[in-house]
Amino acid sequence: MLILVRHGRTPANAAGLLQGRLDQDLDEHGREQAAAVAAYVQQGTGIDAVVSSPLRRAQQTADAFGLPIEIDDRWLELAYGDYEGTPHNEVPSEVWQRWREDPDFTPPGGESLAALDVRVREACVDLVERASHQNIVVVSHVSPMKSAVAWALGVGVDISFNCHLDQAAVCRIVFRGGRPLLQTFNETAPLPER
Numbered sequence: 001m002l003i004l005v006r007h008g009r010t011p012a013n014a015a016g017l018l019q020g021r022l023d024q025d026l027d028e029h030g031r032e033q034a035a036a037v038a039a040y041v042q043q044g045t046g047i048d049a050v051v052s053s054p055l056r057r058a059q060q061t062a063d064a065f066g067l068p069i070e071i072d073d074r075w076l077e078l079a080y081g082d083y084e085g086t087p088h089n090e091v092p093s094e095v096w097q098r099w100r101e102d103p104d105f106t107p108p109g110g111e112s113l114a115a116l117d118v119r120v121r122e123a124c125v126d127l128v129e130r131a132s133h134q135n136i137v138v139v140s141h142v143s144p145m146k147s148a149v150a151w152a153l154g155v156g157v158d159i160s161f162n163c164h165l166d167q168a169a170v171c172r173i174v175f176r177g178g179r180p181l182l183q184t185f186n187e188t189a190p191l192p193e194r
Contacts, residue, residue, distance in 0.1 A: 002124070002131040002173040002180075003041055004148055005139045007053075007061040008033035009167045016088050020080035020110070026060045032191055033168035038064035040189030041137065041170060048134035051075065051127075053141060061168070062139040074123035077141035081110025100161045113143070117157035120147035124180070132175040145171060152180035 008030030012019040026034060041047065042065070052062035053075040062069045083091050098105040103114040123138075130136055138148075146160040152173045153159070163185070165171070170187040173180050 001045075001135045001175075001183075002127055002148075003045075003047075003135060003137045004145045004171040004173070005037055005041065005061065005137055006142055006145055006165050006167055006169045007055075007057040007139060008037070010057050012085070013167060018080045018083050018086050018088060018091065020077055020084040021055070022084050023055050023057075025056050030057070030167070031060070033189070034061040034064040036189040036191050037061070037168040037170060038066070040187075041065075045135055047137050049130070050137045050139065052139040053077065053144070055141070058139045058141065062137070065137055072123055072138075074119040075138060075140040075144050078113065078116050078143040079109070079111035081107040083107055083110070103156065103158050113147075113157050113160060116143055117147045117150070120144045121151045124148050124151050128175060128178055128180070131173070132178060145169075148173070149182060149185065152182040 008026045010024040010030055011027050012022055012024055014027060047065055050062050050065045050067045051070045051072050052058045054071050054073055059069060104112050106112040127136055142165050145165055147157050149171055150157050150159050165186050166188050171185050172183040174183050
């Protein structure tokens with residue numbers, strides 16, 4: 001099984017900023033989310049390997065699984081270019097419109113959803129054999145996870161704007177005869193009571 005996990009919250013997430021490749025640590029809440037999601041995923045499921053984006057927030061979430069981490073740059077978040085660190089509501093509406101309508105749209109200094117989709121689909125294909133026989137956790141970001149879900153469903157990355165993933169969310173993809181099957185989407189672990 002391929003178990004996709006979105007990283008826990010960072011200060012940029014808490015502030016409503018487009019984060020992209022900004023390399024921030026998890027905040028306190030994010031660390032709680034990381035511990036909770038690792039415990040949740042491991043409940044009744046033996047994990048054979050953990051793969052992570054190289055960004056700190058993903059690696060810190062991956063650390064909570066207590067296994068060695070394989071770094072794979074293909075699971076990096078979308079590069080928002082000039083818009084990284086910008087509040088969501090301050091990104092011009094015409095830019096959001098271009099992103100929604102054109103997967104090839106590339107913001108200045110950034111990356112297109114189409115380019116992200118190519119690298120993520122390649123990473124997914126490379127994991128099919130292992131994930132057909134083992135439980136592989138991949139800790140990544142919202143856009144790569146949506147791309148992987150699109151790959152499993154056999155649709156284009158343009159579904160990205162038609163679905164939502166929470167921080168520390170889990171999506172599970174199983175394989176039947178080498179073909180991906182989306183089993184769950186946007187599972188979240190309960191956090192401990194304060």
